[in-house]
Amino acid sequence: MLEKTVAFLAGPNLPFAPSSLAYKQAYMFVFAVPITVITFGSYIIENLLLGLYPLASIESAMLLLLLGAYLDFRRNHRVQRAMLLLIFTVSAVTISGLYFEGIEPYAILFWTAALPLFVFLLLGHRAGLRWSLVNIGGIVAVIVVTAYSRAPLFPVGLLLQVLFGYLVVSAIAYYFERQRATLERRLSATLRERESLLREIHHRVKNNMQVIIGLLWLQSESTQNPACSQVLRTNIDRLSAIAALHERLYEQKNIQRIDMREYLEAIVSHLRSLTSHTITLACEPLYLEMHHALQVGLITNEAVTNALQHAFTDTQQGEVRIRFRREGDACILEIADNGRGMKAKTAEVKESLGSLLIRDFADALPHAALKIETAPSVSLSLTFSCRNAPHRDTHR
Numbered sequence: 001m002l003e004k005t006v007a008f009l010a011g012p013n014l015p016f017a018p019s020s021l022a023y024k025q026a027y028m029f030v031f032a033v034p035i036t037v038i039t040f041g042s043y044i045i046e047n048l049l050l051g052l053y054p055l056a057s058i059e060s061a062m063l064l065l066l067l068g069a070y071l072d073f074r075r076n077h078r079v080q081r082a083m084l085l086l087i088f089t090v091s092a093v094t095i096s097g098l099y100f101e102g103i104e105p106y107a108i109l110f111w112t113a114a115l116p117l118f119v120f121l122l123l124g125h126r127a128g129l130r131w132s133l134v135n136i137g138g139i140v141a142v143i144v145v146t147a148y149s150r151a152p153l154f155p156v157g158l159l160l161q162v163l164f165g166y167l168v169v170s171a172i173a174y175y176f177e178r179q180r181a182t183l184e185r186r187l188s189a190t191l192r193e194r195e196s197l198l199r200e201i202h203h204r205v206k207n208n209m210q211v212i213i214g215l216l217w218l219q220s221e222s223t224q225n226p227a228c229s230q231v232l233r234t235n236i237d238r239l240s241a242i243a244a245l246h247e248r249l250y251e252q253k254n255i256q257r258i259d260m261r262e263y264l265e266a267i268v269s270h271l272r273s274l275t276s277h278t279i280t281l282a283c284e285p286l287y288l289e290m291h292h293a294l295q296v297g298l299i300t301n302e303a304v305t306n307a308l309q310h311a312f313t314d315t316q317q318g319e320v321r322i323r324f325r326r327e328g329d330a331c332i333l334e335i336a337d338n339g340r341g342m343k344a345k346t347a348e349v350k351e352s353l354g355s356l357l358i359r360d361f362a363d364a365l366p367h368a369a370l371k372i373e374t375a376p377s378v379s380l381s382l383t384f385s386c387r388n389a390p391h392r393d394t395h396r
Helices: 002-010 021-049 053-076 079-096 105-147 156-222 226-251 260-272 290-310 353-363
Strands: 257-259 278-283 287-289 319-327 330-337 369-373 379-385
Touching (some): 002 021, 021 053, 021 079, 021 105, 053 079, 079 105, 156 226, 226 257, 257 260, 257 290, 260 278, 260 290, 260 319, 287 290, 290 319, 290 330, 290 353
Antiparallel strands (some): 257 287, 319 330, 330 379
16 A cells, blocks of 8 residues: 555656665655645745745745656656755745744744754765755854844844754764664675575575486486386476576576566476477566465476376377466466367366376465366466566566
């Protein structure tokens, strides 16, 4: 629900991962803008009714600038620029309120004291420090102008206290924001080291599985029993599907999710090399968690292998069609062949090892619904929940 709200306010195709700093900044910006617009609007109406036109003019100009920044952000998603414009509008109205009458005195003093927190929260410690210096310059300018004003809104002594308070709050906010940024960098470095170790583990697992596959292949070639050779080659295909997953995890940047198009293509490419029949793959760009991707890959390998072994006659040019797509919060895997089908009933089909494995793999997926048709040809349809599976790689 929260991500949909952010997507609605920020515009379509927000190019940031939900865990990234840019996404958090975009989240704060799109929620701060409506609040700021409502606040500015209420001040403008109140000041116009009271005849306080100078501050109302400044607030109106800042409101138009903020709306322009919001529209620009929806089109271009430039977070830093949007944040700077938001800070500029809020700072301009707040500091102007120290000189021009219009905002309640206690309210303007409160917002001036809270302004450093707003600045460092939205901009970070480095950009926040630079912008705080600009705000300090603005407050000093107000103090100088007030010193020569005949009817000042606030006495100079109070404004000097406001300046001192701004400096103190800015120093505290800068310290804690700098500490937070330091801890975040250390955490990021730890996570990168962890990813490197995991990537190395996946690489070693893939290499070890390739050794096992090679040993099984040598054994299948040396055995004189055709049935035993077929069993060994079937297990080689299963291990190849698992090895392909670890290879994807080793090669790609995101080790949390698997690019299903590349993963299924690797499995299908291996199976194509073993048969003269046609295997077609249509897969939407989807990224699944490693455990779910493995189950889908094993089901695909098992179903296609069964079709290649049993669906076609010796003279028939067979075709196996694979389609993987998403509909709403569900992912759908469909595998069908143009073979001769099976006369056995579904209950009898369950007795084969391949079908039992397919059902076991399907049970490991969330809210899975598996349907197998045996006539006129064999087809498989698997539906499972994939609410959090993105259409693109959000690892940035």
